[in-house]
Amino acid sequence: MTILNATHDPKLRSWVASANVAGCDFxxxxxxxxxxxxxxxxxxxxxxxxxGDQVLDLKAAGIVDTDDMNVLMAATVAERQALRARLSEGxxxxxxxxxxxxxxxxxxxxxxxxxxxxxxxxxxxxxSVHHATTVGKQFRPDNPLLPNYKWVPIGYHGRASSIIAxxxxxxxxxxxxxxxxxxxxxxxxxxxxxxxxxxxxxxxQGNAQGMPIAIAQxxxxxxxxxxxxxxxxxxxxxxxxxxxxxxxxxxxxSSVSPWLVTLEALAPFRAAFERPAGDxxxxxxxxxxxxxxxxxxxxxxEVLLQTEKMRLAGExxxxxxxxxxxxxxxxxxxxxxxxxxVNGCNLQPGDLLxxxxxxxxxxxxxGSLMELSAGGKxxxxxxxxxxxxxxxxxxxxxxxxxxxxxxxxxxxLGEVSGTVxx
Amino acid sequence: MTILNATHDPKLRSWVASANVAGCDFxxxxxxxxxxxxxxxxxxxxxxxxxGDQVLDLKAAGIVDTDDMNVLMAATVAERQALRARLSEGxxxxxxxxxxxxxxxxxxxxxxxxxxxxxxxxxxxxxSVHHATTVGKQFRPDNPLLPNYKWVPIGYHGRASSIIAxxxxxxxxxxxxxxxxxxxxxxxxxxxxxxxxxxxxxxxQGNAQGMPIAIAQxxxxxxxxxxxxxxxxxxxxxxxxxxxxxxxxxxxxSSVSPWLVTLEALAPFRAAFERPAGDxxxxxxxxxxxxxxxxxxxxxxEVLLQTEKMRLAGExxxxxxxxxxxxxxxxxxxxxxxxxxVNGCNLQPGDLLxxxxxxxxxxxxxGSLMELSAGGKxxxxxxxxxxxxxxxxxxxxxxxxxxxxxxxxxxxLGEVSGTVxx
Numbered sequence: 001m002t003i004l005n006a007t008h009d010p011k012l013r014s015w016v017a018s019a020n021v022a023g024c025d026f027x028x029x030x031x032x033x034x035x036x037x038x039x040x041x042x043x044x045x046x047x048x049x050x051x052g053d054q055v056l057d058l059k060a061a062g063i064v065d066t067d068d069m070n071v072l073m074a075a076t077v078a079e080r081q082a083l084r085a086r087l088s089e090g091x092x093x094x095x096x097x098x099x100x101x102x103x104x105x106x107x108x109x110x111x112x113x114x115x116x117x118x119x120x121x122x123x124x125x126x127x128s129v130h131h132a133t134t135v136g137k138q139f140r141p142d143n144p145l146l147p148n149y150k151w152v153p154i155g156y157h158g159r160a161s162s163i164i165a166x167x168x169x170x171x172x173x174x175x176x177x178x179x180x181x182x183x184x185x186x187x188x189x190x191x192x193x194x195x196x197x198x199x200x201x202x203x204x205q206g207n208a209q210g211m212p213i214a215i216a217q218x219x220x221x222x223x224x225x226x227x228x229x230x231x232x233x234x235x236x237x238x239x240x241x242x243x244x245x246x247x248x249x250x251x252x253x254s255s256v257s258p259w260l261v262t263l264e265a266l267a268p269f270r271a272a273f274e275r276p277a278g279d280x281x282x283x284x285x286x287x288x289x290x291x292x293x294x295x296x297x298x299x300x301x302e303v304l305l306q307t308e309k310m311r312l313a314g315e316x317x318x319x320x321x322x323x324x325x326x327x328x329x330x331x332x333x334x335x336x337x338x339x340x341x342v343n344g345c346n347l348q349p350g351d352l353l354x355x356x357x358x359x360x361x362x363x364x365x366x367g368s369l370m371e372l373s374a375g376g377k378x379x380x381x382x383x384x385x386x387x388x389x390x391x392x393x394x395x396x397x398x399x400x401x402x403x404x405x406x407x408x409x410x411x412x413l414g415e416v417s418g419t420v421x422x
Numbered sequence: 423m424t425i426l427n428a429t430h431d432p433k434l435r436s437w438v439a440s441a442n443v444a445g446c447d448f449x450x451x452x453x454x455x456x457x458x459x460x461x462x463x464x465x466x467x468x469x470x471x472x473x474g475d476q477v478l479d480l481k482a483a484g485i486v487d488t489d490d491m492n493v494l495m496a497a498t499v500a501e502r503q504a505l506r507a508r509l510s511e512g513x514x515x516x517x518x519x520x521x522x523x524x525x526x527x528x529x530x531x532x533x534x535x536x537x538x539x540x541x542x543x544x545x546x547x548x549x550s551v552h553h554a555t556t557v558g559k560q561f562r563p564d565n566p567l568l569p570n571y572k573w574v575p576i577g578y579h580g581r582a583s584s585i586i587a588x589x590x591x592x593x594x595x596x597x598x599x600x601x602x603x604x605x606x607x608x609x610x611x612x613x614x615x616x617x618x619x620x621x622x623x624x625x626x627q628g629n630a631q632g633m634p635i636a637i638a639q640x641x642x643x644x645x646x647x648x649x650x651x652x653x654x655x656x657x658x659x660x661x662x663x664x665x666x667x668x669x670x671x672x673x674x675x676s677s678v679s680p681w682l683v684t685l686e687a688l689a690p691f692r693a694a695f696e697r698p699a700g701d702x703x704x705x706x707x708x709x710x711x712x713x714x715x716x717x718x719x720x721x722x723x724e725v726l727l728q729t730e731k732m733r734l735a736g737e738x739x740x741x742x743x744x745x746x747x748x749x750x751x752x753x754x755x756x757x758x759x760x761x762x763x764v765n766g767c768n769l770q771p772g773d774l775l776x777x778x779x780x781x782x783x784x785x786x787x788x789g790s791l792m793e794l795s796a797g798g799k800x801x802x803x804x805x806x807x808x809x810x811x812x813x814x815x816x817x818x819x820x821x822x823x824x825x826x827x828x829x830x831x832x833x834x835l836g837e838v839s840g841t842v843x844x
Contacts, residue, residue, distance in 0.1 A: 155666070
C-alpha cells in the first residue's frame with residue numbers, strides 16, 4: 001500500500017519555473033526517469049529526471065553513479081522512496097541544492113530521449129474487456145468474449161528487439177494475408193495497419209524462478225509506467241494467429257514513451273476496482289482487499305492523428321479517441337504481476353508488461369482503428385475531409401496520458417509518437 | 423550454400439584421443455561452442471569448444487579475446503569459417519599447436535556448463551505437421567490442422583528469462599485449470615506436466631529493423647543448433663491459450679543443451695525437403711532451389727526418461743521415443759528465418775528459434791507425452807512396471823541428438839536433461 005507523503009503535497013513548487021506552469025506534464029510531484037543524451041551526439045545515454053521542460057542529469061548532480069537504468073530499477077522500494085524524497089527536496093523552491101543542481105540541468109529540447117531501459121522480456125496483456133469483446137466479434141462473430149476472459153488475465157509474449165523510441169519512424173510491414181473469399185493467401189504490404197493504445201508497466205525488482213509474487217507484494221515489483229503503442233497488422237494477424245497467437249502482425253515495431261512515471265508518483269491517482277455485478281470474483285491469488293480498494297490507477301488517455309496532408313498544411317493533430325484506464329481495464333497492474341509469476345516465471349528489472357489495448361465502453365473510447373472503423377467498414381472522417389479505415393503512409397500517431405484529480409497536482413506521462421513509412 | 427571442406431574430412435583424427443572414439447559426440451569434425459567455468463566456482467563463464475571429453479578454453483589458447491559468446495556469434499560467415507578452420511587445424515593429429523593448446527584443455531567432467539549465450543528474444547515455431555495434427559485433434563477435435571498451417575510457418579514469442587541450463591531442476595508450476603465438466607476454474611499444481619522434444623536454432627548475425635532477410639541469405643544468419651525442451655503444462659494451456667496463445671503453460675521453464683553445433687559442422691548432414699504430393703508449394707519468399715535441395719538437416723533425436731524409482735534402483739533411463747528431423751519438420755531453418763524477418767522484424771545475435779515439438783509420423787516418434795499417452799488416456803508402461811500419462815515429481819527427462827550418414831563422421835548435439843521437483 002502506497003501512502004501519500006510530502007513529495008505529493010500539491011503546494012510544492014519547483015525552482016525550475018517551467019515545472020510550475022499549469023498543465024505541465026512534469027511538475028515536481030512527478031519526477032519520472034528516462035535516458036537522454038545531447039541531440040545529434042553518439043554519447044552513451046545517461047539517466048535523467050524530467051522537471052518542467054528540463055532534464056536533471058542524475059550522474060552530473062551526484063545522485064547516482066550509474067548510466068544503467070536497469071540497475072536503478074532493481075532498487076528496493078525503500079531505496080526508490082529515498083531517491084524520490086531526495087529529488088523532491090532538491091528540486092523544490094528554496095532547496096539548498098539549487099545552485100549545484102542547476103549545473104546538471106539541460107533543456108529537453110536539446111536532448112535525444114530513447115527507450116527508457118534495456119527491455120529483457122516483453123509481455124502483452126489484454127486487460128480491456130471492451131476491446132476483447134469488440135475485436136473478438138470481428139475475429140469470431142459467434143464467440144466474441146471467450147469463457148476464460150473474466151478468470152485469466154490473458155497475456156502472451158511479445159518481441160522486445162523491435163520496441164522503438166518515440167519519434168522513430170517504421171516501415172509498413174509486408175506479409176501473408178488471405179481474403180475470406182480467396183482460395184490461397186497472397187503476399188504484399190499490410191493493408192490494415194493499426195495502432196493500439198496501451199500503457200507499458202515496467203518491472204523493477206524481479207523474482208527468482210520458481211518463486212511466485214503474491215498479490216500483496218506485487219506492486220513492489222512495478223517500477224513505473226509509460227505510454228505504449230503496439231502497432232498491429234490486422235490482415236496479417238487474421239491469417240496467422242491461430243492456434244498460437246499473433247506473431248508477425250505485431251513484432252515489426254512497437255513504440256514506447258521515454259519517461260518512466262513511477263508508482264510513487266501515481267499514488268494520488270489510485271482507484272478502486274469493483275467488478276460489474278454478476279461477474280465472478282477473481283481467484284484468491286488475484287484478489288486482496290487492497291487490490292479492490294486501490295489497485296487501479298486513474299490515467300486519462302488520448303489518441304491523436306496527424307496525416308501527411310495535415311502536416312504539410314500546418315494543421316495540428318486531431319483527436320481520434322479518449323478514455324480513462326478506470327473505464328477500460330478489467331485487471332489491475334498488481335494482478336498482472338501476480339498472475340505472470342504464479343507459475344514460477346521469473347521477472348527481471350526492465351521487463352515490460354503491456355496493458356493491451358485500453359478501450360473504454362463508449363464508441364469514442366476505442367483504442368484502435370479496427371474498433372473505431374468497425375473493422376474497416378465505416379471510415380472515420382477527419383476535420384480536413386480525409387478518411388481513414390486504417391493507417392496510411394505518412395500518418396503520425398501520438399498517444400498522450402495524464403492523471404488529474406481534485407486536490408492533487410496533475411502529472412503527465414508525456415507522449416509517444418511514430419510515423420508510418422511506405 | 424555450404425560446401426564441404428577439409429574440416430569435414432572423415433579421415434581427420436584429433437590429438438585429443440577421446441575425440442577419436444567411435445560414437446563420440448564431439449569429434450574434430452564437430453567443434454561446437456559452449457560456455458564453461460570450473461565446477462563449483464563462481465568465476466565468469468568463458469567460451470570453450472568441446473573436443474572428445476575435453477573443453478578447449480578459447481581465450482587461454484589465444485584464439486579469442488572475449489568471454490562474450492554473443493560477440494563471437496555476431497561474426498560474419500567468413501570469420502566463422504576461418505575460426506573453424508583454425509580450430510580444426512590446431513586440434514587435428516600432427517598439429518604444431520598441440521603443445522600450446524594442451525595447456526588450455528580441461529576435462530568436461532571438471533566444468534560447469536550453462537546456457538550457451540545471452541538469449542535476447544526467443545521464438546517458438548511449430549514445424550512438425552504431425553505434432554500440429556495430433557495436438558490439434560486434442561484441443562480442437564473438429565478442426566485439427568488449421569488452414570494456415572501449410573502456408574505460414576506458425577510461430578509465437580516465448581519467454582527468454584526462464585530458459586535454464588541442462589541439469590537444472592525446476593518446480594512443478596501452479597496455475598488455473600478448468601476441467602471440461604467444471605463450472606468454474608480451480609487453482610493448484612499442474613497435473614498434466616509434459617516435455618517437448620525440440621531443436622533450438624540460434625541466430626548469429628542479426629538484421630536491421632525494417633530489412634527482411636531473403637531466403638537465399640537466411641542460413642548465413644544461423645549460428646548453430648542445440649537441443650531444447652519446452653516443458654509444458656497441458657492443463658493450464660488448455661484453459662488459457664485462447665485467443666492469444668500459450669503463456670503460463672510454457673514460461674515457467676525451458677531447458678537448453680550447452681553446446682552450439684554450428685551450421686558448418688552440420689554441412690555433411692543436409693537433406694532435401696520435398697513437400698508431400700498435393701501440398702501447396704511455399705510462397706516465393708519461403709522458397710528457393712537451394713532450400714528445396716538441401717535446406718533441411720538430418721538429425722536423429724531421442725527422448726529418455728528416468729523416474730525417481732529407476733534412479734534409486736540404479737536403472738538406466740528408458741527411451742520413450744525417437745525420430746529424425748527429416749521425418750518431423752515441415753519447414754526448414756532457413757524458412758523460419760526468412761519468415762520471421764519478412765515483416766521487418768529484427769533478429770539479434772543470441773536470439774533463439776525453437777523448432778516446436780519434433781514428432782515424426784509414427785506413434786513411436788512422438789515428441790511429447792501428450793501424444794504418446796493420447797492426451798493422458800493411454801498410460802505408457804515403463805520397463806520397471808511404472809506407468810506414466812504425464813511427468814511426476816522426481817522424473818528426469820533427457821533429450822539427445824546426433825547426425826549420422828554413410829561416408830561422414832558422426833557428430834552429436836550432446837544432451838539436455840532436467841528434473842521435475844514438487
